[in-house]
Amino acid sequence: MKETKWWQNTAVYQIYPKSFNDTTGSGTGDLRGITEKLDYLKELGAGALWLTPVYPSPMVDNGYDISDYTGINPAFGTLSDMEELIAEAKQRDIRIVMDLVYNHSSDQHPWFIESKSSRTNPKHDWYIWRDGKEDGSAPTNWRGIFGGSAWTYCPERGQYYLHTFAEAQPDLNWENPEVRAALFAAANFWLDKGVGGFRIDAITYIKKPAVFVDGTPDGADGMVSIHAMTVNTPGILDFLHEFRREVFDRHDIFTVGEANGVSVSELSDWVGENGVFSMLFEFSHVLVQYEDEECWSKMVPWKLTKLKQALSASQASVAREGWYPIYFENHDRARSVNYFFPHGGDTRLAAKALATVLLTLRGTPFIYEGEELGMTNVCWESIDDYDDISSHGQYELALKEGFSPAEAMRFVHFNSRDNARTPMQWDDTAHAGFTTGTPWLKAGKSYPEINVENEIQGPIFTFYQKLIALRKELPIIAEGSYRPVYEDSQQVYAFERQLGDERLLVLNNFYPDPITIDILPEYQNGEVLLSNYEETQTAEVVTLRPYESLAIIVNKH
Ligand code: NOJ
Numbered sequence: 073m074k075e076t077k078w079w080q081n082t083a084v085y086q087i088y089p090k091s092f093n094d095t096t097g098s099g100t101g102d103l104r105g106i107t108e109k110l111d112y113l114k115e116l117g118a119g120a121l122w123l124t125p126v127y128p129s130p131m132v133d134n135g136y137d138i139s140d141y142t143g144i145n146p147a148f149g150t151l152s153d154m155e156e157l158i159a160e161a162k163q164r165d166i167r168i169v170m171d172l173v174y175n176h177s178s179d180q181h182p183w184f185i186e187s188k189s190s191r192t193n194p195k196h197d198w199y200i201w202r203d204g205k206e207d208g209s210a211p212t213n214w215r216g217i218f219g220g221s222a223w224t225y226c227p228e229r230g231q232y233y234l235h236t237f238a239e240a241q242p243d244l245n246w247e248n249p250e251v252r253a254a255l256f257a258a259a260n261f262w263l264d265k266g267v268g269g270f271r272i273d274a275i276t277y278i279k280k281p282a283v284f285v286d287g288t289p290d291g292a293d294g295m296v297s298i299h300a301m302t303v304n305t306p307g308i309l310d311f312l313h314e315f316r317r318e319v320f321d322r323h324d325i326f327t328v329g330e331a332n333g334v335s336v337s338e339l340s341d342w343v344g345e346n347g348v349f350s351m352l353f354e355f356s357h358v359l360v361q362y363e364d365e366e367c368w369s370k371m372v373p374w375k376l377t378k379l380k381q382a383l384s385a386s387q388a389s390v391a392r393e394g395w396y397p398i399y400f401e402n403h404d405r406a407r408s409v410n411y412f413f414p415h416g417g418d419t420r421l422a423a424k425a426l427a428t429v430l431l432t433l434r435g436t437p438f439i440y441e442g443e444e445l446g447m448t449n450v451c452w453e454s455i456d457d458y459d460d461i462s463s464h465g466q467y468e469l470a471l472k473e474g475f476s477p478a479e480a481m482r483f484v485h486f487n488s489r490d491n492a493r494t495p496m497q498w499d500d501t502a503h504a505g506f507t508t509g510t511p512w513l514k515a516g517k518s519y520p521e522i523n524v525e526n527e528i529q530g531p532i533f534t535f536y537q538k539l540i541a542l543r544k545e546l547p548i549i550a551e552g553s554y555r556p557v558y559e560d561s562q563q564v565y566a567f568e569r570q571l572g573d574e575r576l577l578v579l580n581n582f583y584p585d586p587i588t589i590d591i592l593p594e595y596q597n598g599e600v601l602l603s604n605y606e607e608t609q610t611a612e613v614v615t616l617r618p619y620e621s622l623a624i625i626v627n628k629h
Contacts, residue, residue: 079326079436080551081551082119082435083119083431083437084119084120084121084397084438085113085121085438085439086122086401086403086439087106087122087123087402088101088178088440088441089105090124090493091494091495091496092109092441093105093108094507096509097509098131099507099511099512100147100507100512101506102147102148104590107153107157107160107532110164112524112528115537116444116537117536117537118166119165119167119269120166120168120169120269121168122168122171122438123171124136124403125170125173126145127139127141127145128140128143128144129145129178130229130240131145131147133180134460136173136237136273136388137173137176137178137179137238139178141254142258145465149227157179158266168266168267168268169267170269171270171271172258172270172271173272174272175273175275175278176241176243176244176274183198183199183254187201187354188226188228190228198244199233199242199243199245199381200244201226201233202223202232203230204232206578207461210223211223211232212285213287213295214295214296215296215297216237218238219469222236223235225241234318236277238461239586246278248457250543252311252314254321260318260322263319263322263323267326268326269328271327271328272329274332276303277299279302279305279306279308279311280302281301281305303332304338309341312342313348316348317346324594326350327340328350328353329349329353329490330349332355334352334354335354335440336354336356336386337389339354339389340389340390340392343390343393343395344393344395345393347394351394351397352394353393353397354397360379360382361374369469369470369473371483374414376561376562376563376583377562380559384554384556384559385427387391387434387435390434396433396434396436397436397437398437400443401440401443401493402428403492406449406489406492407448407491408443408450409422409423409426410486411424412582413582415584416584417583420446420531422457424446424535424604424619425582425604425621426529426540427444427532427535427536428604431542432539432549432578432623433554433567434550434551434552435550437540439556440492442497443528444533445523445527445532446532447516449486450491450514450516455480455481458484459493460489460493462489463484466483466487469515494514494516495507497515497522497524499523500525500526503515518563535604542602548574549569549576554568554614555567555568555569557577557592561587561589563581563582564581564589565582566578568578572629574625576625578621579616579622580619581620581621583619584613584618586620588615588616590612591612591613591624595626596611598625599625600624601625602622602623603620604621605617605620608620610622
């Protein structure tokens with residue numbers, strides 16, 4: 073067994089700073105707000121905090137449009153607030169992890185302002201510029217991920233620039249070594265400040281094909297998704313190995329790449345000794361309800377077996393080499409109790425069932441703010457209540473496809489990224505105790521009941537605490553091998569973990585109806601390590617109650 077790295081048995085907690093805790097009454101969360109809550113996070117058991125981008129930004133995409141890679145957005149505080157956060161966290165043995173958004177910058181970044189000013193300026197090829205077609209239209213028929221053409225015309229240059237995401241997020245030209253050097257220098261700047269790692273945004277898009285051609289249209293707009301045309305282009309790993317050499321290898325940090333488009337079978341080229349990152353966020357298990365994630369009207373019915381297969385395939389892919397970041401929520405997804413349990417029932421029990429899976433699979437668990445309280449989706453009536461750029465794009469797309477406004481809103485309710493971006497619910501006072509001002513996004517209606525003050529002694533938070541502590545105590549949970557069991561069950565997700573002769577069986581009923589199962593013989597007299605119900609025991613035959621999770625251990629060391 074290789075030596076365990078610090079981040080392999082650490083629980084990472086993701087913070088969306090804009091919505092976490094506002095100390096100034098501005099309506100926007102800030103860095104001091106995070107520092108103020110470090111004791112809460114320590115009590116939960118978090119060992120690292122991933123902050124979504126806190127750099128200067130026009131906030132067209134809530135910080136994923138960066139205008140200065142080595143600064144702090146004044147709305148969040150100052151560089152010295154960041155230094156204080158890093159130092160205070162360190163005192164509590166918590167590391168701060170930053171988000172690197174290197175596929176694109178903001179169109180307000182000085183690099184882009186210079187690049188667009190002429191075809192001859194020193195940064196003229198820091199972004200991806202192309203002439204239009206003969207008729208003056210965009211160079212290709214590619215659709216950006218947030219909708220509309222992926223090209224925007226720039227009159228100063230008489231050319232188009234490429235943007236995988238919004239118009240305000242021009243793609244950087246990684247072919248240019250000066251661009252790569254500037255990006256690596258910015259990452260090293262933060263490492264020198266003591267950050268403990270990076271989450272690297274949209275990294276599978278940085279390499280573009282050598283020749284840009286039209287794709288076969290996949291929608292009524294005559295365009296094709298840019299994802300299909302540019303994701304994971306051969307040659308990308310050369311850039312990433314350079315990134316590893318110039319930045320990651322120099323420090324005891326972890327890196328997690330956001331890698332939509334890397335298949336499970338390719339994971340070993342991306343993670344582990346011969347790969348690039350410590351871990352990779354792949355999307356297979358969170359996309360189980362989509363035929364096409366870029367089109368929210370194309371949802372497919374929920375099937376537990378699809379989720380099981382996706383999780384088992386990812387576990388298998390990093391069994392020998394590499395490591396897996398386990399997650400069910402982040403700032404881009406709806407709340408997990410709604411997404412993974414669409415058949416209703418007691419969402420509080422469901423939250424604990426999902427916590428069991430999150431914290432007993434092999435890998436490093438990532439908990440998103442509010443997940444530890446069982447926060448739920450918001451269902452606002454009007455699209456105007458939503459801030460998220462992709463929710464607006466998807467609403468318009470659904471109308472164009474002929475859906476009624478009510479149907480379009482149904483897609484937004486289920487999928488909107490704002491479901492996860494509402495203010496963190498601290499107590500039952502106005503705006504969930506998040507701000508004394510007017511919050512940038514309304515608090516969810518559930519806050520009078522679901523809030524930290526109520527929950528800190530409550531069943532979900534304390535269950536998270538217990539599981540996080542257990543992971544540290546029992547190496548079998550973080551490191552043991554994984555084997556799916558009861559694979560055909562449509563109702564139960566179960567797996568076995570093993571380390572030496574120690575074995576752990578984890579059973580999770582994903583439905584609000586009870587189910588009776590025969591327990592594997594070796595576990596019939598085992599010890600109940602964990603359950604989300606009181607009074608649980610093992611036997612030859614066990615009836616799992618609604619959303620019941622049960623973990624049985626044998627030969628415990
Ligand atoms: C992925 C980020 O998680 C998302 O929030 C953002 O909109 C896109 N990348 C573009 O940076």
